[in-house]
Amino acid sequence: MTTERQQRSFIDPAVLAQLSALPLVARKAMLGNVSGRHSSPHRGASVEFAEYRKYVPGDDLRRLDWRTYGRSDRFYVKEFEADTNLRMVLVVDTSGSMGMPSIGGTKFQYAQRVAAALAYVAIGQGDAVGMSCVAEGIVQQVPPRRNPAHLSNLFDQLDVAKPQGESGLPAVLHEIAETVRQRALVVILSDLFMEPMILRDCFEHLRFRKHDVAAFHLLDPEEVSFNFQRPTRFVDLEGGPSLFVDPVEIADRYHQAITQYLADLRRIMLETGVDYRRVLMDQPYDKTTRDFLVDRAHQRRMR
Amino acid sequence: MSFLQPFLLWALPLISLPIIIHLINQWRYQTKQWAAMMFLLQANRMNRGFAKIRQWLILAMRTLAILGLIVAISRPLASGLWSMIGGAKSDTTIVLMDRSPSMLWKGDAGESKLDAGKRQLNDALKTLGADHWVSVNAATTEASEFKSLETLVDSSAFSSSGSSAQISTALQRSLEYLQLNKPGAADIWICSDLQSSDWNADSGEWSLLRTGFTGLPQSIRFHLLAYPDLSGENLSIRVNDAHRDTVSDGVQSQNFLVLSLQIFASGSTTQPNRKVPVQLEIEGVRSEMSVELSGGAAELREHRIPLPAKVESGWGKVSLPADMNNADNDFYFVFDKPPVRRVVVVADDPTAVRPLQIAARIASDGSSNKSQIELLAPAQLSSLELDGAALLIWQAELPDSTTAAGIDNYLNAGGQVVFFPPSSLQKGNSSGGKNYRGIEWTGWSAHEDTPMLVTNWRGDQDLLAATKSGAGLPLGQIEIRGHATLKSDQPMTQLATLNGGDSLIARLPTSKGGLYFCTASTEGKQSTLAENGIVLFVVVQRAIEQGQAALRGALMRTAAADPSRAQLDEATESKAETTPATPSTNNWQQVAGNESLSSEYECQPGVYKQDNLMFAVNRPLTEDQYTTIADEKLESLFAGLQMDRVDQKAGRFGGIVREIWRQFLILMVAALIFEAALCLPKKLVKA
Numbered sequence: 001m002t003t004e005r006q007q008r009s010f011i012d013p014a015v016l017a018q019l020s021a022l023p024l025v026a027r028k029a030m031l032g033n034v035s036g037r038h039s040s041p042h043r044g045a046s047v048e049f050a051e052y053r054k055y056v057p058g059d060d061l062r063r064l065d066w067r068t069y070g071r072s073d074r075f076y077v078k079e080f081e082a083d084t085n086l087r088m089v090l091v092v093d094t095s096g097s098m099g100m101p102s103i104g105g106t107k108f109q110y111a112q113r114v115a116a117a118l119a120y121v122a123i124g125q126g127d128a129v130g131m132s133c134v135a136e137g138i139v140q141q142v143p144p145r146r147n148p149a150h151l152s153n154l155f156d157q158l159d160v161a162k163p164q165g166e167s168g169l170p171a172v173l174h175e176i177a178e179t180v181r182q183r184a185l186v187v188i189l190s191d192l193f194m195e196p197m198i199l200r201d202c203f204e205h206l207r208f209r210k211h212d213v214a215a216f217h218l219l220d221p222e223e224v225s226f227n228f229q230r231p232t233r234f235v236d237l238e239g240g241p242s243l244f245v246d247p248v249e250i251a252d253r254y255h256q257a258i259t260q261y262l263a264d265l266r267r268i269m270l271e272t273g274v275d276y277r278r279v280l281m282d283q284p285y286d287k288t289t290r291d292f293l294v295d296r297a298h299q300r301r302m303r
Numbered sequence: 304m305s306f307l308q309p310f311l312l313w314a315l316p317l318i319s320l321p322i323i324i325h326l327i328n329q330w331r332y333q334t335k336q337w338a339a340m341m342f343l344l345q346a347n348r349m350n351r352g353f354a355k356i357r358q359w360l361i362l363a364m365r366t367l368a369i370l371g372l373i374v375a376i377s378r379p380l381a382s383g384l385w386s387m388i389g390g391a392k393s394d395t396t397i398v399l400m401d402r403s404p405s406m407l408w409k410g411d412a413g414e415s416k417l418d419a420g421k422r423q424l425n426d427a428l429k430t431l432g433a434d435h436w437v438s439v440n441a442a443t444t445e446a447s448e449f450k451s452l453e454t455l456v457d458s459s460a461f462s463s464s465g466s467s468a469q470i471s472t473a474l475q476r477s478l479e480y481l482q483l484n485k486p487g488a489a490d491i492w493i494c495s496d497l498q499s500s501d502w503n504a505d506s507g508e509w510s511l512l513r514t515g516f517t518g519l520p521q522s523i524r525f526h527l528l529a530y531p532d533l534s535g536e537n538l539s540i541r542v543n544d545a546h547r548d549t550v551s552d553g554v555q556s557q558n559f560l561v562l563s564l565q566i567f568a569s570g571s572t573t574q575p576n577r578k579v580p581v582q583l584e585i586e587g588v589r590s591e592m593s594v595e596l597s598g599g600a601a602e603l604r605e606h607r608i609p610l611p612a613k614v615e616s617g618w619g620k621v622s623l624p625a626d627m628n629n630a631d632n633d634f635y636f637v638f639d640k641p642p643v644r645r646v647v648v649v650a651d652d653p654t655a656v657r658p659l660q661i662a663a664r665i666a667s668d669g670s671s672n673k674s675q676i677e678l679l680a681p682a683q684l685s686s687l688e689l690d691g692a693a694l695l696i697w698q699a700e701l702p703d704s705t706t707a708a709g710i711d712n713y714l715n716a717g718g719q720v721v722f723f724p725p726s727s728l729q730k731g732n733s734s735g736g737k738n739y740r741g742i743e744w745t746g747w748s749a750h751e752d753t754p755m756l757v758t759n760w761r762g763d764q765d766l767l768a769a770t771k772s773g774a775g776l777p778l779g780q781i782e783i784r785g786h787a788t789l790k791s792d793q794p795m796t797q798l799a800t801l802n803g804g805d806s807l808i809a810r811l812p813t814s815k816g817g818l819y820f821c822t823a824s825t826e827g828k829q830s831t832l833a834e835n836g837i838v839l840f841v842v843v844q845r846a847i848e849q850g851q852a853a854l855r856g857a858l859m860r861t862a863a864a865d866p867s868r869a870q871l872d873e874a875t876e877s878k879a880e881t882t883p884a885t886p887s888t889n890n891w892q893q894v895a896g897n898e899s900l901s902s903e904y905e906c907q908p909g910v911y912k913q914d915n916l917m918f919a920v921n922r923p924l925t926e927d928q929y930t931t932i933a934d935e936k937l938e939s940l941f942a943g944l945q946m947d948r949v950d951q952k953a954g955r956f957g958g959i960v961r962e963i964w965r966q967f968l969i970l971m972v973a974a975l976i977f978e979a980a981l982c983l984p985k986k987l988v989k990a
Contacts, residue, residue: 097338107338191338223339231329234337243343244332249358253346261342 008159010112015286016120022293024088024121024185027275028212031183032085033146037125040084041183048081086185087144088122089176090115090131092158093190094139095167096238100191102220102281108163110218111189113285116158118187121293123151130180131157134172134190135165144184166238170194173202177209188215196264203272214275214292217265221280226254307378307430307962314373321365357981364978371971375964380430393524394487396433397477398424400461401441401468401495404630404926408496408533415628416530417463420494424528425456428492430962435486439476441468441501442863442906446480459900463630465862465908465922468501471508478515481523488522497531500925502932502940509940516944525946531931532950536570538579538596539631539927540623545638546855547610558610560585560638564621568599569929583608585619615640618895618910618917631927635895635910635919642854644674644847647692651681651699652726658825658833659696659723662843674847689713693850694843698723698824701737701744710739714816717853719846721819724787729824740811741792742820747785748805751828754782757807760799765810766819766842767798776838782831783807786822795820808842817849861923862906890914 029041039048055064055075065078092115098108119129123146130144131154140157142150169190176186186206192199192215206213222228228247235242247254262278269276275296279288306312337343406417414422428436429452436449440460449455470493477491495501516523544563549556566579578593579601585608594601610617616639623632646663650656656678664674679687681699684706689695695713697720702710710720724744728734734744757778762769769775783801789809798819799807811818823830825839832839891901894917896909904911910919937948 100336100338193339193341220338223342228333228335231332233332233334234340234343235334236340237336237338238340240340243340243347245343245347246329246358250343250346250349253349254342257342257345257349258339 008116008155010109010116010158011155012113012286015113015289016117018286019117019121019289019293020124022121022290023125023297024086024118024127024293025296025299026086026185026212027296027299028210029183030084030086030185030212031181032087032128038084038086038127039081048083050079050081052076053079085125085127085146086122086183087128087130087181088118088185088187089144089180090119090129090154091169091172091176091186091188091190092131092133092161093135093167093169093188093192094133094161094163094165095135095169096164096236097167097191097193098218099163099237100220102222104281106163107191107218107220107281108161110279110281110285111216112158112161114216114289115187115189116155117286117289118292119151119154121289123148127185129154132172132176133157133161134167134169135163136168138172138175144180163237167194170198170202173199174205177202177205177211180209180211183210183212185212185214188213189218190215191218192265196261196268199265200268200272203268203274207272207274212275213273215269215277216288216292217276217278219278219280221282224258224280226251226258306374307380307432309377311373311377315370317373318366318369320369321362325362361978361981364974364981367974368971368978371967371974375967375971377964379963379967393431393433393490394521395435395437395481395484395489396428396431397437397439397446397480397489397491398428398455398460399439399441399470399473399477399491399493399495400424401470401493401498401501402460402462402464403442403468403496403498403501404463404465404922405496405498405501405628405929406468406530407463407630408530408537408628409535410532411534416496417461420528420530421456421461424492424494425452428452431490433490437477437480439473439480441470441473441495442466443903444469444472444476446476459903462899462903464903464906465630465920466906467863467923467925468495468498470495470502471506471512474512475508475515478512478519481519481521482515486521488524490524490526492526492528494528495530497529497931497937498926499930499932500923500928502937504932504936504940513941513943523945525941525944527937527946527948529948529950533570533627533929535627536568536574537627537631537929538623539567539569539628540581540621540634541565541567541921541924541927542621542634542636542859544605544852544855545619545636545859547615547638547640548607549640556612558612558614560608560610560619562603562606562608562621562636564594564603564606564634566594566596566601566623567927568596569927570627580624582622583619584622585610586614586617616917618919620895620910631922633908634921635908637858637910637917637919639855639858642693642851643691644851645677645692646674646694646696646847647677647679647687647689648696649679649681649684649687649699650696652826653678653680655726655824655826656696656698656723658827658836658839659698659843662836662840663694663696663847665840689718691854692718693847693854694718695720696723696843697721698725700725700727701734701739701742703737707739714813714818717816717850717856719817719819719850719853721821721842721846723821724824726824728787729785729829740818742795742811743790745788745790747787749785751784754784754831755786755801755803755805757781757783757799758802759797760808761797765796765798766845767808767838768845776841777835778838780831781835781838783823783829785824785829789820789822816853817846819846858918860905860918860920862908862920863923896920 023037026038030038031040032038052065052068053076055077059077063077065076068076092111094108098111099106115131122129126146128144128146129150131142132138133140140161142154142157203213226247231244231246233242233244266276277292400420402417407415409415410419436452436455437446438449438455438458438460439446442464447458447460449458481489542562542564546561548559548561550559577596579596581592581594583590583592594603618635618637620633620635626632644666648656648660660676664676666673687706687709689709695718714720728744728747731747737743760767760778762775767776767778778799786801786805786807788805793811795809795811797806797809801807805822807822809820823832825832827833889901890913891904892912893904894910894912896907899907905920908921910917
C-alpha cells in the first residue's frame with residue numbers, strides 16, 4: 001500500500017499533512033447519514049442552541065424549558081442544531097482540453113491534486129466523498145462513502161483517469177443534480193470553456209436541489225494574457241480543427257472575447273451562489289486548496 | 304522615369320525583403336496545444352475589414368519605404384522629359400539650337416524662346432552631364448566641340464541670328480560628326496520653335512537622315528525642346544524694293560528714294576486695323592511715318608522719299624516699335640541709281656529680231672532711259688557677257704554646253720532669258736538634237752494661208768498679265784502664220800497657246816530667274832507680233848523689268864551661311880576644340896546693324912560693304928510667316944528613331960529636368976511613419 005501511494009504523482013504527503021489541520025465546511029446545511037461537524041436542516045441534540053418553539057401535545061416533556069415557563073408562564077420547547085456529516089461529490093473534468101500543458105503540468109494534473117487533497121480532508125473529518133470524472137459523459141464514477149479505505153479507491157480512480165474527448169460537463173451537472181441526494185457539496189474542477197449561459201442552467205439546477213456548489217475554474221496564464229509573438233498553429237485538444245493565426249493580429253479581439261466570457265461567468269456564478277474560484281495554473285495547488293478551506297471556515301464563523 | 308545613378312536600381316529586388324521576412328516568419332511558426340479554442344475562433348471571426356488588410360498595408364508600407372529609399376539614391380529626374388533621358392549618361396551630347404529670328408519671340412514674362420531654351424537646356428544638361436559637348440550651329444551648320452557646357456552655352460551657336468535654321472542640314476552635320484568620330488551613346492538635343500521653314504520637312508534629306516542614324520552602331524536619342532506657342536501680337540516689316548529715282552523737269556532734277564514695304568501682323572491676339580508708326584533711317588538720319596494697318600497687313604508701294612541731290616547711293620533701315628519679337632522689327636536696305644537697261648540679243652538673223660530690239664530699246668515709262676542693246680551673232684558667243692544684263696533674247700540654235708553653263712549662272716542670279724526659234728528651223732532644217740535643260744525645237748509648222756490665233760493665255764500673272772488698269776493684252780488679235788514645235792521632258796507652264804493646242808509662249812519653272820520659250824517668230828511674214836506691237840512690247844518690257852529687279856535684288860541679300868563653310872574636315876574636326884571657320888565674310892565691313900562676330904556677318908542682319916559694293920543682309924521671308932510644322936509631320940520625320948519631345952513656353956521658369964530624390968525620401972519617411980502607426984499596439988484589454 002505504501003509503495004502504491006508513493007507512486008501517485010498527485011499526492012504530496014507534506015501538503016496533505018498541512019491541509020489536514022483545516023476543516024472542510026459547507027456553506028449550507030447538509031444532509032448526512034451520521035453525526036458530523038456540519039449543520040443539518042433538522043433539529044438535533046447538539047450543544048448549539050437553535051430556537052424556542054411552543055409546546056404542542058406529544059412533545060417530549062424533557063425538552064421543556066422550565067426557566068422560560070417560570071418567566072412567561074407558557075410552555076416552550078428548547079431546540080438545538082443537529083450535527084451531521086456531508087456528502088461531497090468531486091466533479092473532475094477529464095475532457096481533452098484539461099490535458100493542456102501548463103506550468104508544472106497539465107490542468108488535469110492540477111485538478112487531480114486539488115481533488116485528492118479535498119478528498120483527503122473530507123474523509124479525514126468523516127464526510128462522505130464521491131467522484132465523477134467527466135468527458136463527453138461520466139467516464140468514471142465513485143459513489144460517496146466515508147470510510148478511510150474509500151480514499152484509496154478514489155485515488156485509484158483519479159490515477160487511471162486520462163484527459164481525452166470533448167466536454168459534456170453541462171449534461172453531467174444536470175445528471176448529478178438529479179442523482180445525488182439533496183444538500184451535498186458539489187466541487188467542480190474544470191476549465192469551463194463553454195457558453196456561460198449553458199452553465200447558468202446547470203448551476204441553477206444544482207442550487208434548486210440545495211447543493212452547495214464550488215467551482216475551480218482552471219486557467220492557464222497564457223490563455224488569459226495571450227501574448228504570443230510568432231505565428232502559431234493552435235491545436236485543439238478536443239479534436240477540433242487546428243487554427244493557424246498570427247497572434248499579434250488577433251490578440252486584441254481574443255482579449256476582448258475572453259474578458260467578456262470571464263465577466264459573464266463571474267456574474268453567473270454570483271447569481272447562482274456558486275463558490276467560484278478562478279485558478280491560474282501558476283498558483284500552487286496547496287495554496288488554492290488551503291484558501292478554499294480557510295475561506296469557507298471564515299464564512300462559517302461569520303455566520 | 305529617368306535616373307542619374309541608374310545602376311543603383313539593381314537594388315530594386317530588395318523591395319521584396321519585407322515580403323520575404325514575412326514569409327520566413329510565417330514559415331517559422333510554432334505549434335501550441337490549446338484549450339481555449341472558442342475564443343480563438345471568435346477572435347478570428349471578428350478579424351474583418353481594416354483589421355484584415357492591416358498586415359497587407361504594413362507590408363506595402365515597408366515595401367514602399369525601401370522602394371522610396373532605392374529610388375531616392377538613384378537620383379530620379381522629374382520633367383516633361385520624364386522618359387527622355389533613358390538612364391545612362393551619354394558619351395556625347397550634341398546640341399542643336401534654333402537661332403532663327405522667330406526664336407526671339409517673347410513669352411509672357413518677357414523672356415524670349417531662345418533665352419528660355421538656353422536656360423532650360425543649360426540646367427538640364429548640367430544635371431545630366433556628358434563626356435563630350437558638341438554644338439551644331441543651326442544657322443551655319445558648323446559642328447564645334449567644347450570642353451565644357453559653359454563654353455558651349457556662351458558660344459555663338461547659342462546667340463540669335465538673322466537666318467533660318469537648317470535643322471535637317473544641321474542633323475546631317477551631326478550624323479557626319481558621329482560617323483567620323485565614332486563616340487559612344489549620344490544624345491542630340493534640338494531646341495526649336497518648330498517653324499516650318501526651319502525644318503524643311505519636305506526635303507529628301509530626312510529619309511537619308513533616318514537611314515543614317517538608324518545605321519549607326521551606337522545608341523542615339525533625340526530630345527526635342529519645342530516652343531511652338533505664339534503669345535501676344537507681333538508685327539514684322541519687310542522692304543520689297545528700294546531704289547533711287549531722279550525726276551527732272553528740264554531745269555532741275557529731284558532725287559527720290561522709292562521704297563516699297565510690307566507689314567504683317569501675327570500672333571494670338573491681333574488688332575487688324577490701326578496706324579503703325581514706322582521709323583525710317585537713311586544714312587543715319589531718322590524720320591517717322593505712319594502706315595495704316597488693314598486686315599492685319601499693310602503695304603506701301605513705291606513710296607517716294609526725297610533725297611539730297613548729290614546722293615546717288617546709300618543705306619537705310621525701317622523699324623517698328625518693340626513688340627513680341629524684336630528680331631523682325633528692323634529691315635535694312637541699300638539703294639543705288641537704277642541699273643542700266645542692258646539687253647543682250649543673240650540672233651542668227653538680225654532682221655528677224657529687229658522688232659524685238661525696237662521693243663527693248665524704248666523705256667516703258669517713256670523716259671529717255673533707253674536700253675543698251677548688244678546684238679551678237681552665234682559666232683560671237685565668245686564675247687557674250689551677261690553680268691549686268693537685264694534680259695537675254697536668244698534667236699539662234701540652242702546653246703552648247705559651254706554657253707549653257709553661262710546662261711545657267713545668269714539665270715541663277717535672277718536673269719531673264721527668252722528663246723525664239725532659230726531661222727534655220729523655218730528653212731526646214733532640224734535642230735540637230737540640241738537641247739537646253741531638256742527642251743529642244745523639233746520642227747516648224749507653217750500655215751500662212753490659215754493663220755492661227757491665240758486662244759488661251761494667262762492674264763493673271765507673268766509676262767502676259769493684264770495691265771494695272773485691268774485691261775487684258777490684245778493677244779486675240781495676234782495671227783501666227785508659222786510656229787515652231789517644242790519638245791520638253793519637263794512640265795512647262797503654258798502662258799499662251801494657239802488654237803491647235805500648241806504653245807506660243809511657255810515658261811520652264813526655275814528656282815531663280817525666268818526662262819521663256821516663244822515658238823513664233825517676230826518676223827512680219829511669220830506673225831503679226833511686230834505689226835500689232837503691243838503684246839511684243841509689253842512682253843519684252845516686263846522681262847527687262849524682272850531682270851532689273853533681280854539686279855537690284857543683289858543689293859538685298861537674305862541672311863544665310865555659305866554651305867561650303869560647314870563641310871567637315873576630319874583632321875581639324877576631331878582635334879580642335881572649336882572648328883576654325885574659314886568664312887567668306889573675311890573682307891566684309893559692317894556699315895550698319897548690331898555688333899556681331901565677323902564670321903557671323905552673313906547670318907546677321909545689317910548693311911555690309913565688300914569691295915566697294917554695299918549690300919543689306921536681312922532675315923528670309925519665311926521668318927515672317929509663323930507657321931509651325933504639324934505634329935504628325937514632325938513625328939514622321941523621326942519615324943524609327945528614338946525621339947522624345949517636350950513642349951515648353953518662353954517665360955516659364957521651371958526647369959525641364961530637375962532631381963526629385965527629396966520627394967522620394969519624403970515618401971519613404973511617410974511610409975515608415977504610416978507603417979509605425981499601423982504597428983502600434985492597440986490598447987490592451989485587461990483579461
